[in-house]
Amino acid sequence: MPVDAGSIEIDEEGEDAVTPAAPLDIAQFVRAQKGSNRPIDGVYRGYAYLQGAERNDVCLVAVDDYAVLYVDAVELAARTGTQGWNDVAVALGEALGGAIAVDDAAVKTELSWIVAYLQALDDAAANGSSSIGSGTRLFVTTEESFDLGDAGLRFSFNQEYASGSFYTSVIGIDGSDVMAGASGVRAELRFADFCNTASWAEGTFAAEADAAGAFGRFLDDLDWSPLWVTLKTTGTAIVIVFILGLLAAWWSLRIPSRAQDIADSIFTIPMVLPPTVCGFVLLLLLGKNTPVGQWFIDIGFPLIFSWPATVLAAVVVSFPLMYRSARGAFESIDRTMLDAARTLGWSEGRIFFRLMLPLAWSSIAAGTVLAFARALGEFGATLFLAGNYVGVTRTVPIAIYFEWMNGNTDVALFWTGVIIVFSFMVILFINLWSRRTTRYRRRTQDA
Structure with missing residues (x-):
């Protein structure tokens, strides 16, 4: 059943979301407006977005007029307790290039709630910038590294390029810089979204906290x-x-x-x-x-x-x-x-x-x-x-x-x-x- 965006409740910090229509909730959502095109630890990895110190269950990269979505099928299958995500992984593995469009019937049902979550959270975090519109063509993969052959791009997700730091990167299949377009492969990278799935206990999500408590949590989560x-x-x-x-x-x-x-x-x-x-x-x-x-x-x-x-x-x-x-x-x-x-x-x-x-x-x-x-x-x-x-x-x-x-x-x-x-x-x-x-x-x- 498709998830109604109006039923999604987002916490005041824009990081967590719930809806009774989805099998799981979302936590630790982050939107990266900019990445870096510089070498990481002396090695050029392409245009890279820093995820943080941990891997993410869901990663999305917005490119030109489409977006590429990575989902950890194994993790989601374990969390939901269903075989639906295993079927998604099989379908994606058989698809050309390891990625298929989101409107494919084999995965649409399982993906609908994640897409709805991402659209709601991304709209809230965009602050007037471009976001994931309902008409955006979306490609999906369960592989942490795959090539989108038609575009000449290689997407890599959850890559620990530096000790304790995970990245999502985009580079030409030939290893070229996709921002410069020197080899004819060029992409307009707009932003990236990262989040994890969660199961919020009833009554614990978006609990009202006093100012001191909210500020204390903010300081605990802050990178000093x-x-x-x-x-x-x-x-x-x-x-x-x-x-x-x-x-x-x-x-x-x-x-x-x-x-x-x-x-x-x-x-x-x-x-x-x-x-x-x-x-x-x-x-x-x-x-x-x-x-x-x-x-x-x-x-x-x-x-x-x-x-x-x-x-x-x-x-x-x-x-x-x-x-x-x-x-x-x-x-x-x-x-x-x-x-x-x-x-x-x-x-x-x-x-x-x-x-x-x-x-x-x-x-x-x-x-x-x-x-x-x-x-x-x-x-x-x-x-x-x-x-x-x-x-x-x-x-x-x-x-x-x-x-x-x-x-x-x-x-x-x-x-x-x-x-x-x-x-x-x-x-x-x-x-x-x-x-x-x-x-x-x-x-x-x-x-």
Whole structure:
């Protein structure tokens, strides 16, 4: 019996669904609006959608004007306790290419409730984007890897391409990139859906929870890796930027004036360039096909699309703010005071640490705050140079963009709030500390 879409009840998070007309319920539904066309662990797998840390009973990939649906027939046969899904697997195995259209009578009855679930959940998660319409031509397979010969495409489902991470991927049968279409095989990949079957106990589905309980469940399910990657990246970058910015500012004031203009332009230019341009230039200079990039690979330290690349991107875009603040502070120091120190026999190092740094500390602290904020919010250069690898290079700004693109607006809003609150607290702390240091120095001078 066909399932009426109006009878399907979806929970408030859009992840679980039930209907009395279906033999099973749906849990852990996720819509992936975007995938990645980059190599995974150094191997090109095609255009891949990240499923997560577990396999899924149901996977769907929307391509052009049709969609390809994978169902785990063995799992569903065991859950439903019927032979219907075994018959589906046999029918699909005998079909050309291992896939048949959903309107085939042999499988229509068993598929109708899954298709109805997917259409209802996908419509709820689309947020105005394209979804699975009732007129979409749907192909079905029970094989985790099969070729759709007419389209020249190979679909792979539940593939553990990286340790602990499962993917669904689409690649040309000849191994070509289906996004580029260089070999004549091209597909417009729209999105992917993933979910599992479940049996919700009566009265437990979509139970009303208080705000604290709902928020606690949200935090339990949240992937915290973007926060740790961001903190590690920003913390490392700000230490490097602080040291390099001070040294560059001090050195630029000791060279001839004409050379100063050139050095200042070089040090400042990342501040006025769009972040995507900075990332693209770094990719051209340090890519795997460049001498520098190849050298890093030869020494066993591949730089591009790795965590060090996130640090490098953050350093490049935030360095000018630190440099300009430090240089302006050093230029404002009375030169006669520095000359007097030299006549007393002070070394340049002692003058720098005992005289220049204390006098310029307020401006240096301000520059540190600005550089920190810039590194914390870096997006464009990081995406170009380091990519979007969960737990490795996916920082909070990158997570906000991709979570929003995947329809996870609540996760994107949470990370946005975290960035705002964290930035405010750090800036407030440094400003208070800088003010206290300045007040102490003034009292010392008055004494």
